Amino acid sequence: MQTKKIINDGNRAVDEMLEGILAAHPRHLKSVDGSPRSIVARDGPRQGKVGLVIGGGSGHEPSFLGFVGKGLADAAAIGNVFASPPPDPILECAKAVSGGAGVLFMYGNYAGDVMNFDMAAEMAAMDDIEVRTVLSTDDVASAPRDQRHKRRGVAGNFFIFKAAGAACDRMLSFDECERIAGKANDHTFTMGVALSPCSLPQTRRPNFEIGPDEMEIGMGIHGEPGIAREKLKTADEITNEMLDRILDEMAPARGDKVAVLVNSLGSTPLMELYIMNRRVKQRLDEIGVSIHASWVGNYCTSLEMAGASITLHRLDGELQTMLDHPCDCAMFRAG
Amino acid sequence: MTTIDTARLVTMFAAIANSMSADRDRLCALDGVIGDADHGIAMELGFSAARDAVAGLDTAATDPTTLLNTAAKSFLNAVGASSGPLYATALMRAAAAVKGKTALDDADVVALFQAMAKGIQDRGKAELGEKTMIDAWAPAGQAAGEALASGKDLAASLKAAAQAAKAGAEATKSMVATKGRASRLGERSLGHMDPGAASAVTVIEAMRVALTD
Numbered sequence: 001m002q003t004k005k006i007i008n009d010g011n012r013a014v015d016e017m018l019e020g021i022l023a024a025h026p027r028h029l030k031s032v033d034g035s036p037r038s039i040v041a042r043d044g045p046r047q048g049k050v051g052l053v054i055g056g057g058s059g060h061e062p063s064f065l066g067f068v069g070k071g072l073a074d075a076a077a078i079g080n081v082f083a084s085p086p087p088d089p090i091l092e093c094a095k096a097v098s099g100g101a102g103v104l105f106m107y108g109n110y111a112g113d114v115m116n117f118d119m120a121a122e123m124a125a126m127d128d129i130e131v132r133t134v135l136s137t138d139d140v141a142s143a144p145r146d147q148r149h150k151r152r153g154v155a156g157n158f159f160i161f162k163a164a165g166a167a168c169d170r171m172l173s174f175d176e177c178e179r180i181a182g183k184a185n186d187h188t189f190t191m192g193v194a195l196s197p198c199s200l201p202q203t204r205r206p207n208f209e210i211g212p213d214e215m216e217i218g219m220g221i222h223g224e225p226g227i228a229r230e231k232l233k234t235a236d237e238i239t240n241e242m243l244d245r246i247l248d249e250m251a252p253a254r255g256d257k258v259a260v261l262v263n264s265l266g267s268t269p270l271m272e273l274y275i276m277n278r279r280v281k282q283r284l285d286e287i288g289v290s291i292h293a294s295w296v297g298n299y300c301t302s303l304e305m306a307g308a309s310i311t312l313h314r315l316d317g318e319l320q321t322m323l324d325h326p327c328d329c330a331m332f333r334a335g
Numbered sequence: 336m337t338t339i340d341t342a343r344l345v346t347m348f349a350a351i352a353n354s355m356s357a358d359r360d361r362l363c364a365l366d367g368v369i370g371d372a373d374h375g376i377a378m379e380l381g382f383s384a385a386r387d388a389v390a391g392l393d394t395a396a397t398d399p400t401t402l403l404n405t406a407a408k409s410f411l412n413a414v415g416a417s418s419g420p421l422y423a424t425a426l427m428r429a430a431a432a433v434k435g436k437t438a439l440d441d442a443d444v445v446a447l448f449q450a451m452a453k454g455i456q457d458r459g460k461a462e463l464g465e466k467t468m469i470d471a472w473a474p475a476g477q478a479a480g481e482a483l484a485s486g487k488d489l490a491a492s493l494k495a496a497a498q499a500a501k502a503g504a505e506a507t508k509s510m511v512a513t514k515g516r517a518s519r520l521g522e523r524s525l526g527h528m529d530p531g532a533a534s535a536v537t538v539i540e541a542m543r544v545a546l547t548d
Contacts, residue, residue, distance in 0.1 A: 088412050116415050
């Protein structure tokens with residue numbers, strides 16, 4: 001049986017979505033002439049500033065293009081659903097945001113994205129644009145601790161891009177922007193849980209099977225299997241299980257400060273996210289970790305998948321400054 | 336001896352695109368088990384784009400190298416994903432392998448085919464046994480080369496390649512993924528055929544039929 005979706009044509013879903021986004025956010029976003037999958041901030045790219053290009057597959061809205069705007073990313077390259085964009089739109093983004101100070105490519109660590117962005121970086125070099133890449137690898141469930149570089153990038157992108165975007169907007173050097181981006185990634189830890197699958201607009205079939213009373217801890221934002229399939233538990237138990245893994249790695253000391261993101265994978269409602277967030281606050285209070293800021297809602301989704309992720313971003317003075325730096329994007333504002 | 340010209344390569348891309356459309360849902364289902372369920376979509380999209388791009392060429396005025404490069408670029412820009420760079424690189428290497436020729440003899444086609452396998456391996460940086468499309472492409476490339484060297488014609492060489500690809504794809508069922516999206520699964524990838532290897536079998540079989548039947 002096919003899933004229900006409000007679409008016209010599965011093959012046109014991404015382009016029609018982009019038309020709708022540009023119609024809704026003309027003050028923030030525009031596409032590059034002749035390259036409709038390259039979305040650039042109207043305000044942001046400027047001479048002497050390191051350009052920040054983010055991107056990835058569609059289906060994760062408001063990631064990635066919702067975080068394009070002054071103070072955050074300068075451009076996003078848009079792929080098909082759950083598929084990396086090809087090199088051309090990435091290259092067009094790089095050209096559009098290059099201010100002569102270098103361009104930073106930031107995206108989640110997936111084999112396809114790495115190949116396409118690397119090809120675009122090689123092409124940009126031929127146009128005398130220096131590109132450096134910082135991959136996000138915040139998904140604690142996706143590889144063992146000693147192989148952090150192999151992990152996926154998921155909802156923690158929000159904090160990682162935010163820090164890098166602030167560094168770029170503050171006109172820091174290419175080296176500094178790159179360093180802060182990498183540090184933000186090192187300080188960011190995410191765990192997800194999935195309750196029900198999503199379906200691609202082109203197939204309208206559930207992309208994995210899961211029992212009516214089951215959940216999967218650690219599932220990826222494309223439905224990649226996680227680390228354990230279990231009976232569905234209570235919100236407190238699920239939150240505990242996710243936080244145990246995050247805190248074990250983050251190893252916070254009493255008095256540490258974090259930012260929190262409780263993110264819906266698509267169809268899990270705010271009610272459930274706030275119930276989880278309540279438990280996050282209790283747990284952090286218990287260990288003497290203070291919350292500098294929290295975001296609860298849809299930040300990195302997986303179409304209509306049910307489930308959520310929790311991200312902790314461990315702050316020091318520098319990362320707090322970057323987090324508090326104002327930004328004005330189509331789907332996110334701060335400061 | 337067969338000679339393969341540009342027009343024949345146009346029909347080859349049409350044949351691959353047809354096979355991919357027919358195979359799309361099976362590939363998506365395979366990918367749903369261990370990946371993100373979009374592999375069939377990407378492969379159909381890529382080869383449809385390649386088919387359409389080469390169908391627009393004037394075959395009389397186009398050499399195989401130009402045709403293959405056109406196919407590579409259109410595949411890449413339609414798809415992105417992992418299969419985009421992998422198959423685009425395969426087709427660009429194929430283009431380079433037959434540079435300067437207008438009609439391809441048996442050895443040229445086998446060289447083209449082996450260049451595809453090498454291109455995928457170079458771009459993906461995967462080794463045999465890592466549960467990727469290389470587990471179908473590498474043995475297929477090798478089998479085609481060996482068959483030709485032992486005096487077989489193109490039909491027999493590509494038949495050997497198709498058989499080797501099939502065996503390679505079957506073998507991925509008993510492999511634990513260490514590359515690509517399924518690698519995060521570890522042991523749980525056991526027992527499932529790699530979708531990239533499965534689609535490679537379909538591509539290779541479609542090429543075999545289109546170039547030799």
